Amino acid sequence: MAYVICEPCIGTKDASCVEACPVDCIHSTDADPQYYIDPNTCIDCGACEPVCPVNAIYAESDVPAEWQNYIQINADYYNK
Numbered sequence: 393m394a395y396v397i398c399e400p401c402i403g404t405k406d407a408s409c410v411e412a413c414p415v416d417c418i419h420s421t422d423a424d425p426q427y428y429i430d431p432n433t434c435i436d437c438g439a440c441e442p443v444c445p446v447n448a449i450y451a452e453s454d455v456p457a458e459w460q461n462y463i464q465i466n467a468d469y470y471n472k
């Protein structure tokens with residue numbers, strides 16, 4: 393399992409999660425619309441979730457129905 397960054401990150405990109413992550417698995421570039429979590433590196437510690445000011449981050453099992461596609465969107469970012 394992994395944590396997943398969903399739609400609220402778009403237009404926000406606060407990046408507090410990047411500082412909180414102990415394994416440096418949250419990435420983006422200026423050209424990307426949001427931040428993404430690498431599911432193969434995430435250790436499920438949960439440190440990123442409470443620091444997000446827009447509640448964009450969920451454990452994979454808790455991703456709301458309307459944002460289920462973000463599970464794949466986060467994974468695909470690292471499979472380019």
Ligand code: SF4
Nearest residue numbers: 413434435437438440
């Ligand atoms: Fe990083 Fe932990 Fe969040 Fe995974 S759950 S992205 S390891 S801070």
